[in-house]
Amino acid sequence: MSQYILIQSKSAWASGGVADFYAMAHQLAAAGHEVTLFLVQNGVLSARAGARDLHLSEIAGPRLRVLADDFSLRERAIDAERLAPGIAAAAIGVVVDLLAAGARSIWN
Amino acid sequence: MAKITLGIMDPPYESANTTTAFRLIDCALRKGHEVFVFCYEGATALGYSGQKKHANAVHGSSLEEEDHPNPKEWIAALFRLAGQRGVKLTWCNCGLCVDERGVENQVEGACRGSPVSAWNNFEDASGALLIGTN
Amino acid sequence: MAKYLCIVRSAYRATIEEQDDPALWFTHAMGSAGADVSVLLRGDAVSYATKGQDARGLQFGDCAVKGPDIPRDIRSMLDAKIAVYVTREDLSTRGIDEARLAIGIRAMNESAIGELVGGFDRILAF
Numbered sequence A: 001m002s003q004y005i006l007i008q009s010k011s012a013w014a015s016g017g018v019a020d021f022y023a024m025a026h027q028l029a030a031a032g033h034e035v036t037l038f039l040v041q042n043g044v045l046s047a048r049a050g051a052r053d054l055h056l057s058e059i060a061g062p063r064l065r066v067l068a069d070d071f072s073l074r075e076r077a078i079d080a081e082r083l084a085p086g087i088a089a090a091a092i093g094v095v096v097d098l099l100a101a102g103a104r105s106i107w108n
Numbered sequence B: 001m002a003k004i005t006l007g008i009m010d011p012p013y014e015s016a017n018t019t020t021a022f023r024l025i026d027c028a029l030r031k032g033h034e035v036f037v038f039c040y041e042g043a044t045a046l047g048y049s050g051q052k053k054h055a056n057a058v059h060g061s062s063l064e065e066e067d068h069p070n071p072k073e074w075i076a077a078l079f080r081l082a083g084q085r086g087v088k089l090t091w092c093n094c095g096l097c098v099d100e101r102g103v104e105n106q107v108e109g110a111c112r113g114s115p116v117s118a119w120n121n122f123e124d125a126s127g128a129l130l131i132g133t134n
Numbered sequence C: 001m002a003k004y005l006c007i008v009r010s011a012y013r014a015t016i017e018e019q020d021d022p023a024l025w026f027t028h029a030m031g032s033a034g035a036d037v038s039v040l041l042r043g044d045a046v047s048y049a050t051k052g053q054d055a056r057g058l059q060f061g062d063c064a065v066k067g068p069d070i071p072r073d074i075r076s077m078l079d080a081k082i083a084v085y086v087t088r089e090d091l092s093t094r095g096i097d098e099a100r101l102a103i104g105i106r107a108m109n110e111s112a113i114g115e116l117v118g119g120f121d122r123i124l125a126f
Helices: A018-030 A041-047 A054-059 A070-075 A093-100 B016-030 B041-047 B071-085 B095-101 B115-123 C022-032 C043-049 C070-079 C088-093 C110-118
Strands: A003-008 A034-039 A064-069 A087-090 A104-107 B003-008 B034-039 B089-094 B110-113 B127-131 C003-008 C036-041 C058-060 C063-065 C083-087 C106-108 C122-125
Touching: A003 A018, A003 A093, A018 A034, A018 A054, A018 A064, A018 C110, A034 A041, A034 A093, A041 A064, A041 A070, A041 B016, A054 A064, A064 A070, A070 A087, A093 A104, A093 B003, A093 B016, A093 B127, A104 B127, A104 C122, B003 B016, B003 B115, B016 B034, B016 B071, B016 B127, B034 B041, B034 B115, B041 B071, B041 B089, B041 B095, B071 B089, B089 B095, B089 B115, B095 B110, B110 B115, B115 C022, B127 C122, C003 C022, C022 C036, C022 C070, C036 C043, C043 C070, C043 C083, C043 C088, C070 C083, C083 C088, C083 C110, C088 C106, C088 C110, C106 C110
Parallel strands: A003 A034, A003 A104, A034 A064, A064 A087, B003 B034, B003 B127, B034 B089, B089 B110, C003 C036, C003 C122, C036 C083, C083 C106
Antiparallel strands: C058 C063
């Protein structure tokens, strides 16, 4: 099995392809791969506690870690201590570390 | 340490993707990794040496006060960082993309390549990321 | 040598100016150089797999605009043994009948995307 870093940069409400991207992340995790979904830029808008992104809330699980870029959160005044369930704030270094470790990457 | 290859496509001043790409490159260099950047399409304008700063009447700021970013300076700063850390940074532009945009005058250190250059550097990298454009 | 899957999601972006789709062109260039590449057309980009696309006839002032020939480019990629996939769901959402696809395009179900992706070493998502 492989490690994946999937980087989600688009707003879930402004872009039709985000649900498909979440679905792909879920399929990879269900197949046994270790998946990190890293929300960045407007992708972090879904991370705010109370945001209604039903697709995202359905997919986080033991093999699918969901992280939100700390800078993007701060840029959008989203409290990193009050994120939606299953999402944690993280530094962009996580992406670099995974790339350096050979994780397969996909950007959306 | 590892080698990370990044492909980018967005022209300057048009997308948040550019900022994220620079953050990734900076972070990777600081961690001691080699970084190969392949600029495709509009991203070839990031290093264009003809970029200029400007004042901002809406902000009420002079040229100096506004200190408007020019990505060519960010690239130069990344080369300095790489030098300080003793790691290699390659800033490679797709040559045909440069030609059609007329941006052949580039920041010092930028080089010219093709999708084959990108492929070769995807092949021997630990991690490869392409940031596509909208 | 790594196996590459190029995912193309945007369609008809700058294709008139470039006389091709830059993502497909890049992929074809890699393939021509010997890389093992396949293409997954997603979202609106599934339109690239259809027969009959015609971008001819534009003129700006006295300047005739040649435009792209996407069906030709897709044909060339298929002839070069570059596999091109589309999903049935993306087709049906857009009212595209599989009979309208260029010969050689591989239609698949969205539920198999993860399995497809898992078979490649590098994913380039344009």
